[in-house]
Amino acid sequence: MKKKGVKGTNWVLTVILLICCLTVFFPLYMTVIIAFKQPSEMTNNVAGALAFPSSWSFSNFAEAMEVTDFWHSLGNSLLITVIAIAGAIILHSIGGYAIGRNMTKKKGYRWIYYYIVSGMFVPFAILMMPLVKQTAQLGIANRAGVILLYIVFYMPINIMLYTGYLKNIPLAMEEAAEIDGATTWVAFKKVIFPMMKPMHATVAVLTALGTWNDVMTPLVIMSGTGQTTLPLAQLNFQTQFGTNYNLAFASYLLALIPILIFYVVCQKQIIGGIANGAVKG
Template identity: 35%
Template sequence: MDRKFRIGWPIFGTLLGILFLSPFYIVFTNSLKTQKGIFINVMGLPTKEYFTLKNYTQAFIELDFIRSFLNSLLITASSTLLIVVFASMAAWMLVRVKSKLSTFLFFLFAAAMLIPFQSVMLPLINIMGKIGFLNRAGIVFMYLGFGSSLSIMLYHGFIKSIPVELEEAAILDGCNLFQVFWYVIFPLLKPITVTVCILNIMWIWNDFLLPQLVINRPGWHTIPLKMFYFFGQYSKRWDLALAGLVIAMVPIIIFYFIAQKHIVKGVMQGSIK
């Protein structure tokens, strides 16, 4: 029985891996073909007759990739930075201040994670529109609100493992609360901060629904939003559409491979703590 499992699981894992990777294979190989080459053989590798790299050049220009990339980078970096700063400070106070109010606020943040975005998006956009906040600053503010709950939960569990004696010693040395947090507590939060950053970066970078509702100027489009309009424009030109899709996937794939070990390490340390 054990031998069957030892032989069967690798085979099952290989087949499952092939199944999950097959869409990437189809997208990448067909992005290197002409339109005629795609229609002749979708699953095959590009032949010399139908091989081309012009798809990427044209898609890069039409996608306005540099501007879209910078928009995504600005929104993602700003939102993640604010989430890290405010969530870590809020979690620290919720852990250290023992009161019914802090307990209530903690469970309130936990309950907020259960509320689907779709149930609040229309009232939210209505309110933001009335105060003139349907812009890049507004979307960063909204990401701060939606991303804080999970981040506070992660920080809260980690901070409970930090001895309060470290803070008391810093206060005796003359530090105020601001200095205690930034010079004593925050450096100790590096493992969980890396996890919080990675999870929020991948979520915000790939998010489509909120930018579609908030961003109403072509020059502000993020990569997912620009890709949506680009793919709709070139839906009949599968060669350009697929090349644009590959270009749009490259930044997050590179980031994921760089950061994947930190995701596992941070989550494990947070759970142990």
């Protein structure tokens, strides 16, 4: 493989990889096709599901939007994801900074680091039932509670990433600012926080993908509020879709479109952000 590669383009491999792309495109193609069809076109053979619809009509989408209260769910998903990302970036970079600058000299901070990072191995399943009680008691069994929980759940990985990244930022950076009379806070805000930009991108991407697609947390925490997120709406309206797959797939497609658009626009940042996290972590 490598030998051939040195000489020039490996066409065989290119073709194989392009063909294997079908494993990704086929489910998406099928989703689009079924979403545009009418139930009467769904005959019992492969062609019935996969052939082009006789007319491209948006009626399924209109109905799906109505049935699943699409704009409302989309708004909730956006609200939760955006605030969780902002909270994670601010709180976790501050925490990562405090830990990263002290953990080599002070035992306490080193313990805090291991304490928080070990949280990565706590499955949601064990926290789920007590958290349902706890959020209800605190009156945050709602969107606010879900946001707060996401900020806590992504703390281990994000603190690890920020602390690791801080090793690349020399102490001299903030010392220079402090000689000029800046306090530690100001030095962090004006010097370190902007320098952590590549890690902010990674943290934003990881937190965004995790929270946007998560079903379990809103399912158990927000079930009493009547509010839904985009994925949760698909779960809640399964019975309404019944055997009308065209309506269901229109709804799935609507739920997939926002993240697909986001991915197409920010593909470089997303893949770069994850690669960055893997190398630094």
